[in-house]
Amino acid sequence: xxxxxxxxxxxxxxxxxxxxLSQPAQxxxxxxxxxxxxxxxxxxxxAGLLVYAIIRFRHRAGDEASEPPQVYGSxxxxxxxxxxxxxxxxxxxxxxxRTIADVQNRKAPPSAVHATVIGHQWWWEIRYxxxxxxxxNELHVPTxxxxxxxxxxxxxxxxxxxxxxxxxxxxxKTDLIPNRENLMWIAPTRPGIYPGxxxxxxxxxxxxxxxxxxxxxxxxxxxxxRDQQQSAAIETSAAEGRKTFFANSCVxxxxxxxxxxQGKFGPDLTHLMSRTTLAAGAAxxxxxxLRKWIRDPQSIKVGSLMPNMQLTDAEVDQVVAYLxxxx
Ligand code: CUA
Numbered sequence: 314x315x316x317x318x319x320x321x322x323x324x325x326x327x328x329x330x331x332x333x334l335s336q337p338a339q340x341x342x343x344x345x346x347x348x349x350x351x352x353x354x355x356x357x358x359x360a361g362l363l364v365y366a367i368i369r370f371r372h373r374a375g376d377e378a379s380e381p382p383q384v385y386g387s388x389x390x391x392x393x394x395x396x397x398x399x400x401x402x403x404x405x406x407x408x409x410x411r412t413i414a415d416v417q418n419r420k421a422p423p424s425a426v427h428a429t430v431i432g433h434q435w436w437w438e439i440r441y442x443x444x445x446x447x448x449x450n451e452l453h454v455p456t457x458x459x460x461x462x463x464x465x466x467x468x469x470x471x472x473x474x475x476x477x478x479x480x481x482x483x484x485x486k487t488d489l490i491p492n493r494e495n496l497m498w499i500a501p502t503r504p505g506i507y508p509g510x511x512x513x514x515x516x517x518x519x520x521x522x523x524x525x526x527x528x529x530x531x532x533x534x535x536x537x538x539r540d541q542q543q544s545a546a547i548e549t550s551a552a553e554g555r556k557t558f559f560a561n562s563c564v565x566x567x568x569x570x571x572x573x574x575q576g577k578f579g580p581d582l583t584h585l586m587s588r589t590t591l592a593a594g595a596a597x598x599x600x601x602x603l604r605k606w607i608r609d610p611q612s613i614k615v616g617s618l619m620p621n622m623q624l625t626d627a628e629v630d631q632v633v634a635y636l637x638x639x640x
Contacts, residue, residue: 328481328508335483335501336464337416344412348405355401416485419464419498426454426465432476432489432511434618435518436580436593446541447568449580450593453527455534457500463531464500474516480509480526488513501528517616523594537587544571545583546638554635557628566619569639579619586640592617604633 333339384390421427430452431438439448454465469478471489478497479486487497501507511522529537558564559573566579574582589598595614596602605612608629610619624632 330481333482334503334505334507335499337419337498337500338482338484340412340415341485344408347408351401351405421464421466421498422462424463425498426463427468428452428454428465429468429470430478430489432469432471432473432478432515432522433578434473434516435511435522435614435616437478437522437524438472438580441538444538444542446538447570447581448541448584449588450523450590451525451527451588453529453534453537454499454501455531456504456528457502462500464498466496466498469495469497475513476511476515476522477513478509478524479512480507480524482507483509483526486512499526501526504528504530504533518595518614521593521595521614523590525590525594540587541584543584545569546640547571551631551635551638554631554633557624557631558635561622561624563622563632582636582639584639585636586638600633600637603636604629607632 330338330342333342427441427443429440429442431440437450437452439450439452440446452465452467455463457463467478469487469489470493471491473491475491476489477486478489480499483499483501484497487495489495505528507526507528509524509526511519511524513519515522527537564574564576566576568575568577568581568583570581570583586598590596591598591602591606592610592614596606602613606619607622607624608626609621610617611621
């Protein structure tokens with residue numbers, strides 16, 4: 314398993330459908346290889362016969378101009394080329410529907426983690442209704458190991474247009490459709506950060522709608538849950554920034570638990586500093602890029618729905634200092 318490292322890598326880490334590290338991606342890959350092998354064998358036989366006929370029976374000087382003998386009504390030949398393709402198609406239907414049924418009908422065990430992922434232009438809202446957690450762009454899940462399988466079942470919804478949730482190492486694509494709820498599940502066994510992205514064109518910043526699935530050993534995951542369940546830090550050192558934040562319309566779009574900020578359009582900021590990127594992976598979550606983002610969101614993500622609040626440099630610094638407290 315020498316391909317594990319890329320999983321742990323940065324947001325640009327290369328990801329591949331050919332090296333799945335979780336069900337159901339593993340099962341889908343195996344099925345795809347079987348279908349590819351069968352179709353490849355058919356291609357080789359058909360193309361081989363074609364090339365053979367073209368060469369063996371090509372036009373030669375001195376050939377007669379009349380038609381060669383015509384073959385009609387051979388029951389054996391007609392039966393063979395009817396039954397054989399039927400059998401092949403039947404095998405393909407059986408193995409495919411078995412895999413589809415297995416993936417779609419999987420029931421959540423009592424130990425399962427339940428998350429709801431809501432697509433927005435252009436970021437992912439992530440909720441854990443049973444745990445009382447709201448976050449964005451980074452989906453934390455526990456590992457499943459051989460003994461104690463603990464899959465994560467994900468409800469997919471959209472707040473605006475169609476999106477598609479795709480983390481190639483974990484599972485196939487599943488769309489997020491307005492006014493509809495789709496379901497998927499993952500059961501990764503290997504800790505790491507799994508990069509993924511939106512796979513359905515959803516507007517200007519479709520390409521910068523990145524998702525990260527953070528797979529953690531059970532105890533680390535529990536620790537993350539406990540941290541996220543805390544209310545926002547009540548700091549004293551960034552009172553100016555806090556005042557600026559609440560005096561502006563930031564609060565109309567963003568939530569910070571335990572404060573009057575209860576906006577729903579933008580990502581929840583209660584534990585903003587626990588996330589590694591800003592704007593769904595468009596920039597690393599550093600004080601510098603946070604400053605740049607607040608001063609002019611369009612400079613990082615053209616088309617972003619976050620407006621430029623026209624803050625002064627001093628105000629931007631204060632707000633950044635306040636947001637830095639939201640660990
Ligand atoms: Cu969201 Cu493409």
